[in-house]
Amino acid sequence: MAAKNRTVDPDVVQQKLAKLNLQLKELEGQMEKATDPRKRRKLIAKITAVEEKIKQAKTGERMTRQQRRDLIAYSFIAPNFIGFAVFTLGPVIFAFILAFLEWDGNNPIQFVGISNFLDMAGNSRFIASFKNTIVYCIATVPLTLAAAIGLAVILNQKIKGRNFFRTVSFFPYVASLVAVAAVWNMLFSPAKSGPVNMLLYTIFKVPANELPKWAASPDWVMFTIVLFSVWKNMGYYMVIYLAGLQGINAELYEAASLDGAGTLQKFRYITWPQLQPTTFFVTIILTINCFKVYDIVYMLAGGSNGVLSESAIVLVYHIYEEAFRNWNLGYASAVAMVLFLLVLAVTLIQFRGEKKYAN
Amino acid sequence: MKKKFLGLTLAASMAAASLAGCGGSADTAATAADSEETAAVEAGDGAEETAAAEAASSEEVTLKWSVWDISLTTYYEPLIEAFEAAHPGVTVEMIDLGSSDYQTVLATELTGSGSDFDVVCVKDVPGYTTLVNKGVLEPLDDLIAQDGIDLSMYGGITDQVKVDDKLYELPFRSDFWVLFYNKDIFDAAGVEYPTNDMTFEEYDALARSVANTEPGQEVYGAHYHTWRSAVQLFGILDGKNSIVGGNYDFTKPYYEMVLKEQQDGVCQDYATLKTSSLHYSGAFSQGNVAMMNMGSWFIPTLIEKISAGEYTECTNWGIAKYPHAEGVEPGSTLATITSLAIPTSAPNKDLAWEFVKFVTGEEGAEIIASTGSIPATMNDDIAAMVASVEGFPGDEASREALQTANLYLEMPVHAKSSEIETILNEAHDGIMTESITIDEGIAQMNEKVGALLAE
Amino acid sequence: MRTKSQNRKIAKAILYVVLLFIAFLMLVPFAWMLSSSLKLDKDVFIVPIQWIPENPQWSNYVKIWTKIPLAKFVLNTAKLTIIVTLLQLFTSSFAAYAFAKLNFRHKNTLFLAYVATIAVPWQVYMVPQFMMMRSFGLNDTHLAIICLQAFSAFGVFMMRQFYQGIPDELCEAARIDGMSEYQIYGRIMLPLSKPALSTLTIFTFVNTWNDFLGPLIYLKTESKKTLQIGLRMFIGQNSSEYGLIMAASVLSLLPVLIVFLSLQKYFVEGIAATGVKG
Structure with missing residues (x-):
């Protein structure tokens, strides 16, 4: 970023400087009167900016330091951002505009205002999917989080076969969903002779006519899906937690041991607080992924024609069926908007939480 | 908080604005970037439209045809070979869009402009309705009138797929449902084979007479695949009821029959079949299913798998006509058609029409029949051709079962067919897993479809 | 005692x-x-x-290679997965460095754009995206899949999260020593971020390897298809040949497993006390 001196008309520079100095004075005057801390902060930022400009005018450099910094930063971001903006952000924003339109992909687009959103209220499949998605999230997030952190803490100890156990826990996550879902459906077969039902019958003495029908029963289908999700995904989050655990300074534990802290105390006072950033990250990703659940439900409860009933339908599936079966692209986008707002709310809450921990 | 929200909405709206600009320019840029291709296509368009129809000139033309399951379908190749032989300089290129998501992928392909398919297969009626509603298919009526094509050879089925009195597809396959049965099981039980003239009561009694509920040596008298068509649509065969009519009381006797069979172990449990996603061919090939109602598309599969030595437990099979309600003509059954259509964006429309005419006409029908599949133009000669395919059951009754009386589409053309489909599936699921009673299920269908139709 | x-x-x-x-x-x-x-x-x-x-x-394991062009599918998938993973690693860590350690105008706005899109399921913008890609002439090309997968918001988000755990003082010290930002990124941040990079590698690899709907919509020519579509195609056509399906599934699992195993070992060794705070 070569900042060359320019040959500029000194009069122009003087004029500019005078103007800037005037601005600076005015801002400083406001500053003295301002009491609201937020307002003060804003003013300080403005003053700094003007000061930068004065400096620039004096030295005659082409760019201020801040501008140069900006350029460097943008050069870091650009390779990813250009691809991201073209291939993801653009279509996403287009999809959001679609929420206020009516379009099937071919016929002329019509503006319909918020009627897509009003339609949702009367659509029983939307209401069911909204409810199911929330239920699924509330059940899956804490369970997965607990399982993942527990596993990570255990597998971070010096135990025999650690690598084996780590690999095994990660196995379900990498496996192709098509294959493992088929296996699960077999193990949790609704027949009375299904392997899991046999186990319940012979060992836990559950009466034969009370054996659950798992994914085939409206009362059990969500439970089955949650169970499967936790099983399939906890390895993924365990890996993130492991990375986090590796970052905790071992001296902290040594010091705690000297103070006579037990395992639980160490977890409570060292591990858990130290893992806050990781937990923040995991919770966001996990919640978002839960809101976006689709393929698991589809594979477990879809049956041979791939149609989900109201006891199992989730938001993304509803979006999918409206978009690709009925080609109501506008309505589907509107539902997506609802989903987006849900996730955004969670993210913002989490962001605030993060700020608190950081301070 | 507030500030962040503001910032976000601002960012979003800014980005939106820039996208709006972007979208516009992207389109133009794309046309510019693609100009080479478009130009080529357009040039082709102009030239072919005039030339191709008159004579398949020396110019090289490629027709793009969307299909599914190339490796499993035996008639694509001979059809193409015969067509190419009659039209020198023309190559037909198949694009396999996969079978399970075929209609989804096809509809995505044809969305917007820029698709270069000349001819597309249409797999089912809801998919057809979707494409017609999207306005991406060419109406064929003028072409049909111009070339004097006699639609009566399709046995009235084309009337059922007219939308607003216009026809957008011509069928080349018309599968209908029959009763597949395993002769060995009937022989072992010492029971007569199913006949081509059975009422539902007789059918039910027959299924019960061969069933064996002894654990470990189960024999199922009947098998119903998890599709709703396999049970619900028994009710429309009398021609008095419609599956899109909004009243489903007529399905009750059939649900009662099948549920009773399920409870008595005469057929396999729906819930188990559903979660294990057991394919109907898997069920039948295990050799413990006496009768299974299924579409005639299963005939070539059975023949092929048996001759390849893969199915060993059901080699002695036969087919019979669908059972019928009291007072209904035997041979009334469900039909599923597979059709060809021409997209509005097709680069070589005239040649595409030649191809459609060829495949859906006599010549195409003979080629299709010779592979054991049922073409849409059915007459005695073609039925004889199907029955003479090696591996087809040799008995007279099975040949006769190929003669149909009244054909009813599994799903008729209806603007809301895919929404109705969803409601019916849900109720079917509930009834068959016994999580709701039959009456509740029917009430649910009546109410929801009624509400949908009233919209 | x-x-x-x-x-x-x-x-x-x-x-x-x-x-x-x-x-x-x-x-x-x-x-x-x-x-x-x-x-x-x-x-x-x-x-x-x-x-x-x-x-x-x-023989199931022998048959599956001839029933479908499995070798071709594996090759395609491997090619796509490797390119996507490399691009993802490079561009994400690059961008994440700026988001975590540099101050610049519109930083929060740009970052929120990333976070916001994580929340949008792909099904929502699949159609506009497809139409755009097609107008670029990318229909039925591997490039489409690469563009689709390589610039995910997730990578940037994850890497930023990790870099934020690295004390700012480290960068400040390097700046005082006269290092440019690029040098700080290359010489200090990258070596420190091996654990995060290997985690991101695993995730990207798995996602791209197992991706189904993307290739399904974009790839039509048989010789361009990927393993997952091949598998699904095979299941669709031979849904009752469970033995072969399972054999193919086992085979499709192996590469991912190998990547995980090799990186996991690295994981354990490489995250020694380097001042990294998760």
């Missing part, structure tokens, strides 16, 4: 029992998969389950 060490032994024993139980739960489905892959189709669903097939059908 003795009771304490005894207690510890008992605790360890319980730990191992729990671990073994978890391992069992994790592995049962895979054992089933493996055992089914060696069975005849008709024996797969027979209850009680026969865990070790009497008459193992090794």
Whole structure:
């Protein structure tokens, strides 16, 4: 970023400087009167900016330091951002505009205002999917989080076969969903002779006519899906937690041991607080992924024609069926908007939480 | 908080604005970037439209045809070979869009402009309705009138797929449902084979007479695949009821029959079949299913798998006509058609029409029949051709079962067919897993479809 | 003292029992998969389950290569996965550095754009995206899949999260030493971020390898298709050939497993106390 001196008309520079100095004075005057801390902060930022400009005018450099910094930063971001903006952000924003339109992909687009959103209220499949998605999230997030952190803490100890156990826990996550879902459906077969039902019958003495029908029963289908999700995904989050655990300074534990802290105390006072950033990250990703659940439900409860009933339908599936079966692209986008707002709310809450921990 | 929200909405709206600009320019840029291709296509368009129809000139033309399951379908190749032989300089290129998501992928392909398919297969009626509603298919009526094509050879089925009195597809396959049965099981039980003239009561009694509920040596008298068509649509065969009519009381006797069979172990449990996603061919090939109602598309599969030595437990099979309600003509059954259509964006429309005419006409029908599949133009000669395919059951009754009386589409053309489909599936699921009673299920269908139709 | 060490032994024993139980739960489905892959189709669903097939059908593993062009599919998938993973690693860590350690105008706005899109399911913008890609002439090309996958918001988000854990003082010190930002990124940040990079590698690799809907919509020519579509195609066409399906599934699992195993070892070694705070 070569900042060359320019040959500029000194009069122009003087004029500019005078103007800037005037601005600076005015801002400083406001500053003295301002009491609201937020307002003060804003003013300080403005003053700094003007000061930068004065400096620039004096030295005659082409760019201020801040501008140069900006350029460097943008050069870091650009390779990813250009691809991201073209291939993801653009279509996403287009999809959001679609929420206020009516379009099937071919016929002329019509503006319909918020009627897509009003339609949702009367659509029983939307209401069911909204409810199911929330239920699924509330059940899956804490369970997965607990399982993942527990596993990570255990597998971070010096135990025999650690690598084996780590690999095994990660196995379900990498496996192709098509294959493992088929296996699960077999193990949790609704027949009375299904392997899991046999186990319940012979060992836990559950009466034969009370054996659950798992994914085939409206009362059990969500439970089955949650169970499967936790099983399939906890390895993924365990890996993130492991990375986090590796970052905790071992001296902290040594010091705690000297103070006579037990395992639980160490977890409570060292591990858990130290893992806050990781937990923040995991919770966001996990919640978002839960809101976006689709393929698991589809594979477990879809049956041979791939149609989900109201006891199992989730938001993304509803979006999918409206978009690709009925080609109501506008309505589907509107539902997506609802989903987006849900996730955004969670993210913002989490962001605030993060700020608190950081301070 | 507030500030962040503001910032976000601002960012979003800014980005939106820039996208709006972007979208516009992207389109133009794309046309510019693609100009080479478009130009080529357009040039082709102009030239072919005039030339191709008159004579398949020396110019090289490629027709793009969307299909599914190339490796499993035996008639694509001979059809193409015969067509190419009659039209020198023309190559037909198949694009396999996969079978399970075929209609989804096809509809995505044809969305917007820029698709270069000349001819597309249409797999089912809801998919057809979707494409017609999207306005991406060419109406064929003028072409049909111009070339004097006699639609009566399709046995009235084309009337059922007219939308607003216009026809957008011509069928080349018309599968209908029959009763597949395993002769060995009937022989072992010492029971007569199913006949081509059975009422539902007789059918039910027959299924019960061969069933064996002894654990470990189960024999199922009947098998119903998890599709709703396999049970619900028994009710429309009398021609008095419609599956899109909004009243489903007529399905009750059939649900009662099948549920009773399920409870008595005469057929396999729906819930188990559903979660294990057991394919109907898997069920039948295990050799413990006496009768299974299924579409005639299963005939070539059975023949092929048996001759390849893969199915060993059901080699002695036969087919019979669908059972019928009291007072209904035997041979009334469900039909599923597979059709060809021409997209509005097709680069070589005239040649595409030649191809459609060829495949859906006599010549195409003979080629299709010779592979054991049922073409849409059915007459005695073609039925004889199907029955003479090696591996087809040799008995007279099975040949006769190929003669149909009244054909009813599994799903008729209806603007809301895919929404109705969803409601019916849900109720079917509930009834068959016994999580709701039959009456509740029917009430649910009546109410929801009624509400949908009233919209 | 003795009771304490005894207690510890008992605790360890319980730990191992729990671990073994978890391992069992994790592995049962895979054992089933493996055992089914060696069975005849008709024996797969027979209850009680026969865990070790009497008459193992090794031929399933031979047949699957000829039934579908598996080698071609594997090659395509490997090519796509490697390119996407490399691009993702490079561009994400680059961008994440700026978001974590530099101050610049519109930083929060740009970052929120990333976070916001994480929340949008792909199904929502699949159609506009497809139409755009097609107008770029990318329909039925591998480039489309690369563009689709390589610039995910997730990578940037994850890497930023990690870089934020690295003390700012490290960068400040380097700046005082006269290093440019690029040098700081290359010489200080990258070596420090090996754990995060390997985690991101695993995730990207797995996602791209197992992606289904993307290739399904974009790739039509048989010779360009990927393993997952090939598998699904095969299942669709031969839905009752469970033995072969399972054999193919086992094969499709291996590469991901290998990547994980090799990186996991690195994971354990590489994250020594380098001042990294998760």
